[in-house]
Amino acid sequence: MKSYFPKDFLWGGATAANQVEGGSGIDGKGLSVSDVYLFDSSMPKERWTDQWHMMTHQQVAEAQDPNSTKYYPKRQGIDFYHHFKEDIRLFAEMGFKAYRMSIAWTRIFPKGDEVEPNEAGLAFYDAVFDECLKYGIEPVVSLSHYEMPLYLVTEYGGWPNRQVIDFYVRFAKTVIERYQKKVKYWVTFNEINCVKHHPYVSVGIIEEGHPNIEQDKYQGAHHQFVASAIVTDYCHRLIPNAKVGCMISYQLLTPYSCDPDDVQKTVESQRTSLFFSDVQARGYYPAYANRMFEEKGVELVIEPGDLEVIRENPVDFVSFSYYMSSAVSAHPERLESAVGNLITGGIKNPYLPSSKWGWQIDPKGLRTALNQLYDRYQKPLFIAENGLGAEDVVNEDGTIDDFYRIDYLRQHIEQINEALHDGVEVFGYTAWGCIDIISASTSQMSKRYGFIYVDQDDEGNGTKKRIKKASFDWYKKVIASNGATL
Numbered sequence: 408m409k410s411y412f413p414k415d416f417l418w419g420g421a422t423a424a425n426q427v428e429g430g431s432g433i434d435g436k437g438l439s440v441s442d443v444y445l446f447d448s449s450m451p452k453e454r455w456t457d458q459w460h461m462m463t464h465q466q467v468a469e470a471q472d473p474n475s476t477k478y479y480p481k482r483q484g485i486d487f488y489h490h491f492k493e494d495i496r497l498f499a500e501m502g503f504k505a506y507r508m509s510i511a512w513t514r515i516f517p518k519g520d521e522v523e524p525n526e527a528g529l530a531f532y533d534a535v536f537d538e539c540l541k542y543g544i545e546p547v548v549s550l551s552h553y554e555m556p557l558y559l560v561t562e563y564g565g566w567p568n569r570q571v572i573d574f575y576v577r578f579a580k581t582v583i584e585r586y587q588k589k590v591k592y593w594v595t596f597n598e599i600n601c602v603k604h605h606p607y608v609s610v611g612i613i614e615e616g617h618p619n620i621e622q623d624k625y626q627g628a629h630h631q632f633v634a635s636a637i638v639t640d641y642c643h644r645l646i647p648n649a650k651v652g653c654m655i656s657y658q659l660l661t662p663y664s665c666d667p668d669d670v671q672k673t674v675e676s677q678r679t680s681l682f683f684s685d686v687q688a689r690g691y692y693p694a695y696a697n698r699m700f701e702e703k704g705v706e707l708v709i710e711p712g713d714l715e716v717i718r719e720n721p722v723d724f725v726s727f728s729y730y731m732s733s734a735v736s737a738h739p740e741r742l743e744s745a746v747g748n749l750i751t752g753g754i755k756n757p758y759l760p761s762s763k764w765g766w767q768i769d770p771k772g773l774r775t776a777l778n779q780l781y782d783r784y785q786k787p788l789f790i791a792e793n794g795l796g797a798e799d800v801v802n803e804d805g806t807i808d809d810f811y812r813i814d815y816l817r818q819h820i821e822q823i824n825e826a827l828h829d830g831v832e833v834f835g836y837t838a839w840g841c842i843d844i845i846s847a848s849t850s851q852m853s854k855r856y857g858f859i860y861v862d863q864d865d866e867g868n869g870t871k872k873r874i875k876k877a878s879f880d881w882y883k884k885v886i887a888s889n890g891a892t893l
């Protein structure tokens with residue numbers, strides 16, 4: 408295949424602190440919103456993602472009980488806290504040029520409202536970045552990946568409270584200043600558009616019994632836009648060659664049929680995601696926002712100076728996760744067996760296969776997504792996440808034949824190549840969960856994405872031994888050939 412990947416393309420992998428690190432309570436770390444998710448195999452599988460979408464007050468209260476015997480997988484992760492040198496060495500062996508990761512806010516400011524940072528937390532990331540740089544791996548750092556301090560939820564009510572802007576900005580400035588010589592690429596918020604699906608982990612609001620959830624979701628998002636713009640400005644002033652990006656979850660939506668109602672519904676639905684990157688990439692609220700807010704009964708409280716700071720500090724690049732596409736129907740009640748079990752409740756597209764978790768596999772959709780985003784923003788694009796969650800089996804001889812994962816990744820990378828040929832500017836690709844980690848939505852360990860297997864089960868048992876899968880050598884060749892050998 409003719410490769411259109413630029414010479415300096417950032418091939419790599421991605422993880423998030425809350426899903427890998429573990430080290431909960433060690434060296435002063437506080438509890439984050441993600442530390443509240445339980446794994447309980449006795450629960451029916453269909454309910455595993457319920458807590459992801461709707462956290463309860465009772466669960467948040469129980470999670471703070473120091474004597475609890477329940478299992479909270481994201482407190483354990485895969486113990487990257489103690490294995491990072493080994494893990495980064497394996498990333499380097501695959502030839503990674505970039506490692507997208509996040510800094511756990513609660514390691515630096517355990518409750519979130521402290522004035523002084525926790526030195527032990529800062530020292531940990533110094534060691535992680537040094538390890539990356541030793542191998543020539545560029546860190547791409549998310550400042551917030553579903554990890555706000557739990558204390559800011561229970562005591563301040565999360566992002567709808569304007570004070571949280573100051574706490575986040577203090578945290579962000581602290582780490583940007585500390586790592587200014589080590590980190591050039593920063594992402595202010597992971598999947599900022601996902602507040603519509605899971606407001607608890609995104610902006611720290613508990614939906615249960617909430618009197619006006621839409622108002623708080625968008626007020627929280629507005630505060631994140633302001634905070635992101637302040638931090639973008641700070642980063643640009645401090646680090647002359649820094650690049651700051653926004654990050655959205657991009658699920659390509661296609662009309663279920665050519666019925667004009669389906670087409671219009673698709674445009675509107677897609678806008679509910681693109682709204683977030685529209686604000687951050689263009690620097691202003693799009694014209695359609697007024698009607699959207701009117702229909703949701705949202706009246707934003709905008710302080711003097713907010714719109715100016717957003718306008719003056721658009722992001723340098725647009726990054727996104729891409730796993731699947733979904734069909735949209737204006738009349739789902741007329742369809743027979745069309746309801747998919749997609750995580751976002753979309754409609755099944757009869758032309759596409761799905762993963763075991765109902766995520767519809769659509770590699771060509773990635774080319775469409777890249778073209779759409781580039782047409783819309785004309786800014787460099789970074790594919791921050793992409794991958795296949797699957798159950799892997801360790802053979803008797805210790806090998807793992809994850810050829811289904813290779814197929815998935817190959818087909819997606821082929822489409823990135825097509826998009827590059829189309830003229831789209833893409834500067835990096837970090838495969839999600841490059842080492843097996845705890846699933847964000849189900850808290851399972853057995854939903855694996857990695858090139859590297861971790862010997863750990865859903866209950867947290869196992870040796871944590873790292874084992875290379877078949878995809879490890881495959882990805883190494885992809886990187887070495889700069890995308891020519893797939």
Ligand code: BG6
Pocket residue numbers: 423426597598656728792796839845846847848849854
């Ligand atoms: C993205 C998140 O939505 O999808 C990651 O940014 C997450 O944190 C990934 O892990 C895959 O989702 P899941 O639920 O399969 O882990």
